Amino acid sequence: MLANQIGYYSLILGLLFSFLLCVVSIKDFKNNNKKINQNIFILSFLQLSFVIISFLSLILSFINSDFSNETVFNNSHTAKPLFYKISGTWGNHEGSLLLWLLVLTLFIFLFLVKSSNQPKKYRILTLLFQQMIIIGFFLFVLITSNPFNYLFPIPKEGLGLNPILQDPALAIHPPILYLGYVGSSIIFSAALAAVTQNYISKEWAQHIKKWVLVSWVFLSIGIMLGSIWAYYELGWGGFWFWDPVENVSLMPWLTLTALFHCIMVLEKRLALTSWVVILSITTFTLSMCGTFLVRSGILNSVHTFANDPARGIFILTFLFILIFLSLGIFFIFHKENNKDPSNFFWLSKETSILINNWFMMYFLSVVLIGTVYPIFLDVVTAEKISVGPPFYHKLIAPFLGPFLLFMALGPKLKWIKSKVEKRNSLIIFFAVSVVLTIFVLKNLTTDLLFYTVLISAAFFLFFTTLNELFVKKLNNISQTIAHFGFSLMILSILFNSILSSEIITNIKLGEKYNLNKIEIFFERIEEKKESNFNSIIGHFKITGENGKIVELKPELRIYDQPTMITSEADIKTTLLEDKFLVMNLVKGGEYFNIRYQVKPFMLLIWFSVLLLSFGGLISIFKKKYEK
C-alpha cells in the first residue's frame, strides 16, 4: 500500500527532475565555465535514485503480494517462490518499462561521471538529448502503463505469472538484455550531441567506443540467455525461431557490431564520420522500433505483451519524433569532412571493415524487412503472409560464406595500405578447411555443395584465428577471441543442425521402444506437489547405440495460477552433445507423446557466444587499439 504510493510519487519526482535538469543544464550551457555545474551531477543522481526507489517499491509490492496494486494482481500470486515474485516485477509490460527508465537514467549518470575529460558543451548536450528520451518514457509510463495503479476492492489472490516465464534464465534475461538494448540510448544521445558540436573526432571515437562495446556485450549475453530459455522451455530443442521478438533484439546487435568496427576506422583515420553517426542513431532507433513492434501488439508472436492501442500510438509517435529530430540535426549540423579520400586503398583494414559493414547492413535489411513486411503487406493489400525461418535461411546463408572469409582475412591487413602476409599459410589453412569439410560431410547431408562452402569458410576462420591465438603475441587478443568465438558459433550451429537426430513416438508406461539401436524404456511415473504446481515426472531409461544408459526425467507441470500445463524438458548436457527428452499427454489415453533428441554441440554454441562477448569485454578494458 505505502510502497505503492512511494513508487508512484517517486516516478513523478523523477519526471520533475528531468525538467529541472533541462533548465539547469541549458543555463549551464550558456555559461562560460570550463566545468559542469556540480548541481547537474546531484540532480542526475537524485533522478536515478528516485527511479531506483520506484523500482524497489514495485519489487516490494511484488514480494509482499500487495494485490491492491494492479500490476502485482495481474502478474503474481502468493504461492509463488520468492525468486519468481521478484523476477515477476520485470516479467510484465509495466514493470519492464520501469526497468527501461532505470537503465536510461543509470546510463546518463554514469556517462556524466565517466566523461570528465570531454568538452563541457558536448556533455551537457548529451544529457539534454538523453533527458528528452527519459521524459518521453516517463510520460509513457505515467500515462499509458502506470505500474502503480490502485485496485479496490483489494483482491484476495493474484492471477499469477505465466508459468513459462517462471524460469531462472528468463528471470535475469530482461535486466541484462536491457542494459544493452536500452544502453544504446546513450550512444544515440552522444552522437547527436557530437554532431551539433561538430565534435566527431578521433577523441570522440575513442571515448564512445567503450559505450558501444558495453552495450554490445550486454546485448550479446542477453540474447544468448533468451535463446537458452527458448531452448529448454519453449521449444522442442530449437533455440532460435526467427520470431519477431528475437529479430527485434538481433537488429540493434547487428548495427552495434557494425558500429564498433567502423568506429575503429574513425578512431584511426578520421574517416567514415557520417556513417558512424548514422549507425549510432540507427541503433537506438531500432531498439525503439522493436519496442513498438513488441509492445503495441501489431505483430503476432509468442511473446507479445497484452496490447492496448494507446500504447502503440504513443510509442509510434515518440519514435517518429526521435527519428525526425535526429534527421534534422544530422542534416543541419553535420559537415562531412572531405579529407583526402584516396587513402582508402583497396587492400587495407579500412576496406575490410567497410566490407564487414556492408554485410552487416545486408543482414540487417533481411531481418528488418522480414519482420515488418507482413505488416506493410497486410495494410496495403489486406493479404496475410508468414515470413519464417526458411526466408531468413535462404537469404542469409549464402552470404555467410564470403562473410566468414572476409572475417578471416580482414584482421590480417594493416591500416592504410597493406599486402597479404604469410600468404602460404593462409592458402594451406584454406585447403585444409575445404578438404576437411568435404571429408566430414561426404555421407552426412544431401545439400553437399551448400554446406561445403559454408563450413569450409567457417573452418578457415576457425583455423586462422586459432593460429593467431597460439602463434602471435597478445597484441590483438580481443579481436582474435571474438572472431574465434564467432567461427566456433557458426560451426557448432551448422553441425548441430546437420547432426541432430530425433525420435517422436507415443509410449505407454512400462513400454519399450526401439529404433536404430536406440532403446527407450518408460520405467515409471512419479507425482510431486510443489508450492505453485503439481508435477508428473516420467522416468525414462534410454540406451544409446554405444550401450550407455541415460536416465531422463521429463516433467509435466500443472500450474493452478493461471491454470496451465507446461512440459519441462529434461536435458543431459555433456561437452559434445545434449540429450533432450520432453513428454506430453495424449488426449484421452494412457499414452504419452515423447520426443527424444540428440543435439550435438549445444554447449559449444553457448560457450562460443560467451567467448564472443569476452572478446568485447577485453576490448573495453584495453588501453588503446593496437596496430
Add this chain to the structure above:
Amino acid sequence: MKNKFNLFIIITFLCFCFAILYKGLNNSNIYSPKFNNLKNIPIFKAKDFNSNLFVDSKKIFEEDKFYIVNIWASWCVPCREEHSLLMELSKNKSVKLIGLNYRDNLDNAKKFINEFGNPYAQNLIDNEGSLSIEFGAYGVPETFVINKEKKIVKKFIGPINEEAAEEIKLIIK
C-alpha cells in the same frame, strides 16, 4: 541540391512508414482468413456416422438443395451452445445439414446426439480431422453454407449465434 533531394525522399519514406504502421495498429490482430467466396466443395469419401459405411461426397451433395456442413465434437463446449440453433435450422425444408464429427469418440458422440437431438440429415465421421482440413477448417465448431451450385458461399468460425443463424436463413431463402 542533392542533399535536399535525399532529405525529401527520406522524409516521404518515413511518413509513408508512419502511416502504414499507424493503420496497422488499428487492424485487428486476430487472423480471419480472406475467404475466397465460391470455393468448390472438396471431393472425398467418408464413413457414415450411423451405418459405418463409406459414402461418396458426390452422393451426399446430389440433391438440388442448400447444404450446411457443420463440424462438431462431443468434447467441444461451444458446440452445445450452437446446437439448439442447428436444430432450428434443420426444420427448414430447403436445406440439408451435414455433420462432420471431428476427432471424437464414437460412443460419446452418439450420447451427445441422443441427449441434444440430431439436426443432421447425414452425419460423417472425421476421426483424423483430415476431412475438416479438406474444408479448410481450423477446429470445432465451424459451419459452411453451400449453395445449389455446390459452392461454399459462407463460413463461420466458432459457434453460430442468433445473428449468424439469421444470416444463414437469408442465404437459403
Add this chain to the structure above:
Amino acid sequence: MKILKIFIILFLTLSFSQSKSDDKNDEIKSKILKNIRCLICQGQSVYDSESEFALSIKLIVDKKINVGLNEEQIYEFLREKYGDWIIYDPKLNKNTYILWLLPLLLFLFGGAIIYKNLIIKKIKFKDKK
C-alpha cells in the same frame, strides 16, 4: 599438434555420422511440418504444437506424402485451403517481390556505394594531382 586436433575433430564428427537415421521420408516430413504455421496457436509451427489442429495437419501431411505428393505440392494444397498465411516460406509472387528482392537490391546498392567511394574517388584524386 594441429594435425592431432584435426584428427580429433574428424573422429568426433565421424562417430556422429553413424547415428544419422537415413529415413528420408521422416526427414522431409519434419521439414514440411516445421514450415507450416499452427493457425490456432501463437507463433508456433505445426511441428512444435500438439493442438488438435496441428495433429490433424500432421496426419494429412503424412497421407499426402504417402500418396506421393512432393513438398511443394503439399504447400500448395494447404495454401489453397488456408491462404499464404499458413506457410512460413513465402512464395515469390507479386505480393512478395519486394520482400525477396529488396534486401538483395540493397546489398548491390551498398556494394556500389563502397565501390564508388573507393575506386572512383581515388581516380579523381589522382587526376587532380
